[in-house]
Amino acid sequence: xxxxxxxxxxxxxxxxxxxxxxxxxxxxxxxxxxxxxxxxxxxxxxxxxxxxxxxxxxxxxxxxxxxxxxxxxxxxxxxxxxxxxxxxxxxxxxxxxxxxxxxxxxxxxxxxxxxxxxxxxxxxxxxxxxxxxxxxxxxxxxxxxxxxxxxxxxxxxxxxxxxxxxxxxxxxxxxxxxxxxxxxxxxxxxxxxxxxxxxxxxxxxxxxxxxxxxxxxxxxxxxxxxxxxxxxxxxxxxxxxxxxxxxxxxxxxxxxxxxxxxxxxxxxxxxxxxxxxxxxxxxxxxxxxxxxxxxxxxxxxxxxxxxxxxxxxxxxxxxxxxxxxxxxxxxxxxxxxxxxxxxxxxxxxxxxxxxxxxxxxxxxxxxxxxxxxxxxxxxxxxxxxxxxxxxxxxxxxxxxxxxxxxxxxxxxxxxxxxxxxxxxxxxxxxxxxxxxxxxxxxxxxxxxxxxxxxxxxxxxxxxxxxxxxxxxxxxxxxxxxxxxxxxxxxxxxxxxxxxxxxxxxxxxxxxxxxxxxxxxxxxxxxxxxxxxxx
Amino acid sequence: xxxxxxxxxxxxxxxxxxxxxxxxxxxxxxxxxxxxxxxxxxxxxxxxxxxxxxxxxxxxxxxxxxxxxxxxxxxxxxxxxxxxxxxxxxxxxxxxxxxxxxxxxxxxxxxxxxxxxxxxxxxxxxxxxxxxxxxxxxxxxxxxxxxxxxxxxxxxxxxxxxxxxxxxxxxxxxxxxxxxxxxxxxxxxxxxxxxxxxxxxxxxxxxxxxxxxxxxxxxxxxxxxxxxxxxxxxxxxxxxxxxxxxxxxxxxxxxxxxxxxxxxxxxxxxxxxxxxxxxxxxxxxxxxxxxxxxxx
Numbered sequence: 001x002x003x004x005x006x007x008x009x010x011x012x013x014x015x016x017x018x019x020x021x022x023x024x025x026x027x028x029x030x031x032x033x034x035x036x037x038x039x040x041x042x043x044x045x046x047x048x049x050x051x052x053x054x055x056x057x058x059x060x061x062x063x064x065x066x067x068x069x070x071x072x073x074x075x076x077x078x079x080x081x082x083x084x085x086x087x088x089x090x091x092x093x094x095x096x097x098x099x100x101x102x103x104x105x106x107x108x109x110x111x112x113x114x115x116x117x118x119x120x121x122x123x124x125x126x127x128x129x130x131x132x133x134x135x136x137x138x139x140x141x142x143x144x145x146x147x148x149x150x151x152x153x154x155x156x157x158x159x160x161x162x163x164x165x166x167x168x169x170x171x172x173x174x175x176x177x178x179x180x181x182x183x184x185x186x187x188x189x190x191x192x193x194x195x196x197x198x199x200x201x202x203x204x205x206x207x208x209x210x211x212x213x214x215x216x217x218x219x220x221x222x223x224x225x226x227x228x229x230x231x232x233x234x235x236x237x238x239x240x241x242x243x244x245x246x247x248x249x250x251x252x253x254x255x256x257x258x259x260x261x262x263x264x265x266x267x268x269x270x271x272x273x274x275x276x277x278x279x280x281x282x283x284x285x286x287x288x289x290x291x292x293x294x295x296x297x298x299x300x301x302x303x304x305x306x307x308x309x310x311x312x313x314x315x316x317x318x319x320x321x322x323x324x325x326x327x328x329x330x331x332x333x334x335x336x337x338x339x340x341x342x343x344x345x346x347x348x349x350x351x352x353x354x355x356x357x358x359x360x361x362x363x364x365x366x367x368x369x370x371x372x373x374x375x376x377x378x379x380x381x382x383x384x385x386x387x388x389x390x391x392x393x394x395x396x397x398x399x400x401x402x403x404x405x406x407x408x409x410x411x412x413x414x415x416x417x418x419x420x421x422x423x424x425x426x427x428x429x430x431x432x433x434x435x436x437x438x439x440x441x442x443x444x445x446x447x448x449x450x451x452x453x454x455x456x457x458x459x460x461x462x463x464x465x466x467x468x469x470x471x472x473x474x475x476x477x478x479x480x481x482x483x484x485x486x487x488x489x490x491x492x493x494x495x496x497x498x499x500x501x502x503x504x505x506x507x508x509x510x511x512x513x514x515x516x517x518x519x520x521x522x523x524x525x526x527x528x529x530x531x532x533x534x
Numbered sequence: 535x536x537x538x539x540x541x542x543x544x545x546x547x548x549x550x551x552x553x554x555x556x557x558x559x560x561x562x563x564x565x566x567x568x569x570x571x572x573x574x575x576x577x578x579x580x581x582x583x584x585x586x587x588x589x590x591x592x593x594x595x596x597x598x599x600x601x602x603x604x605x606x607x608x609x610x611x612x613x614x615x616x617x618x619x620x621x622x623x624x625x626x627x628x629x630x631x632x633x634x635x636x637x638x639x640x641x642x643x644x645x646x647x648x649x650x651x652x653x654x655x656x657x658x659x660x661x662x663x664x665x666x667x668x669x670x671x672x673x674x675x676x677x678x679x680x681x682x683x684x685x686x687x688x689x690x691x692x693x694x695x696x697x698x699x700x701x702x703x704x705x706x707x708x709x710x711x712x713x714x715x716x717x718x719x720x721x722x723x724x725x726x727x728x729x730x731x732x733x734x735x736x737x738x739x740x741x742x743x744x745x746x747x748x749x750x751x752x753x754x755x756x757x758x759x760x761x762x763x764x765x766x767x768x769x770x771x772x773x774x775x776x777x778x779x780x781x782x783x784x785x786x787x788x789x790x791x792x793x794x795x796x797x798x799x800x801x802x803x804x805x806x807x808x809x810x811x812x813x814x815x816x817x818x819x820x821x822x823x824x825x826x827x828x829x830x
Binding site: 079095096097099100101141143144145146147148160163164167187188189192193195196197199215217219220222242245246249250253 | 535536537538566569570573617620622623624625626627628629630631642644645647648649673796797802804805806822823824825826
């Protein structure tokens, strides 16, 4: 999948583009070619994005796991015939390995049509594919291989009969000569190797006729058999017959290659369709596995969802035996998100990005329902986005430069996900910068969410304010210092859901409680609480 | 004597499904031995699979340029070779296209429909050789392969027999040739370890440095490597190590015979004396494939 202008590398990493690409990986070279051409839909292609997602959802619903796996297994094992079709189109005569590849290609298309009947209206195996399959069929061997049989050409069959006869005559003649030598030398291995040793001590008299000395040594002679006149004549006849058979074989290959050339357009089309199917099956599998639904694609740049998940994290949590808390959100402008540390603010932003990303590629989204506009750019700003910039710049400077770049790109429909912008400067200036940023985004009619710990940003900017519900109570620190146990305790106490809140509240000092939970000593934590109360 | 028949019978007698010929060096008669066993198998009416662990069957030696013995495939023989060297004529039945790659393209399994000369190019890895032999034994009654020593690790612990080929081309004196083949046979023939006795298990290769340490500390327990190819010792170091230590392996190889080639373009040894010396040093049946003899 091509990111194009939708995501810069840092934003792609933050919202899980690589993860999504891997989750949607097709199994064949055909699918890889198709996937490499996929690009995000633009705002004017809402209906195309919607119909692709609906198509994928229909395949996910109509093709069960077993049929999907069977179809993918068929495609996975299929050799790539693109090279063979291209070479035939340029007038080359293909080889027998190519014909086996093409035969298997035709077979797989026909079998896929059977496997997926009722799901696809147009068959993959069109007339050109069926014509080629018919032409190659006489070459199909019992074990699923391919051989230029006589059934492909009467001339070939006759040439082979002549070759067999000539070979038999040669074998008889040479065997006769070898037997004579063997008898004369009194041994039975003459002819097993090109050369053989005759020990001088065992040689009575001269070497028999038909034996040539290759090298003489004091105790032995290295010898080779020499063809007699009759064998040489038989050899000439065999070679001539072999040439005739080779010409007949090449004639059949030329005919079959010419058929591939004539049908190249149809075969290439079928290969493209197969690639698209491979990609669709992968997307359908993704849809089933993660219970995705087609989003309503809005003409407006909006983002709202119910019970949405950021799948890269959801999968990681699942592997750790934990569950992702699905999120609900309605975003139609620029909003502020606050909440405790480790409460999932960044994950909420990532979920926004992931849902918008899936919709942009016409994929069903991991949510119960969603309404999504197609954005020209999804930009991530803040934690994790400054790695690619030069090491000489401070974190603050990198962040400002990224912001400037985002504005310079001037994407008409922009979704900006801002994770603690201005966190590295004073709270006062951080707040001022955040308010200015919200105002600038609003002027540009962008959509966005700004996650922050700084109080009062939403009210000063006049923005909607969402908050992670946070800790239900201060959890008891586990008796051990085991981090995993501490995180599980935290997860059990944290309400990761988000809700719109009316005003900026001071909030609880959850950070100090988390510090205790994460193993800092009691006196340190007490000192922090005392400092807070002063 | 039909040396090929003898080699084949030794292999079949010990229940091997494949016969792999390895050599002490280049031009020591690997192909001649392989061809002899192949011809014998065909004459017995066995369905045969042929393969090479590297490059085989080419008309001329890649280094020296002199003519090499060639393998003529008989009709019905399954074989594995690289796609780019598969002869167009006479056409073979193409059975399958492997995912294994060689320097000359994808590895292809085919069945000769007519007699044909074919260059055999095999997979570049030990695991690839294992895969090829499994594929061939699934299609044939016995697989015969020319194998590079560094790839026979894949045969350890399996139903495979190994024939070691030695010859005048790989040594300057008969003594050296005998020492070389003796060391190689001893190395490949390392016995399985005894699980009831103390053992030191070696991860990876047993190196000369490790060996020197074990000898220095007077190690009495078994020194166990995964398979005989993991013993990275040659010449005197190997001889000394085998004398001083109890080197064993987890997955042994099965060496059944030695073949000799007393002749080479550069030098030749007295065939009978060479065969006798090799048989005595290796304590294995030793065959001269050129003279059609077994050492007395």
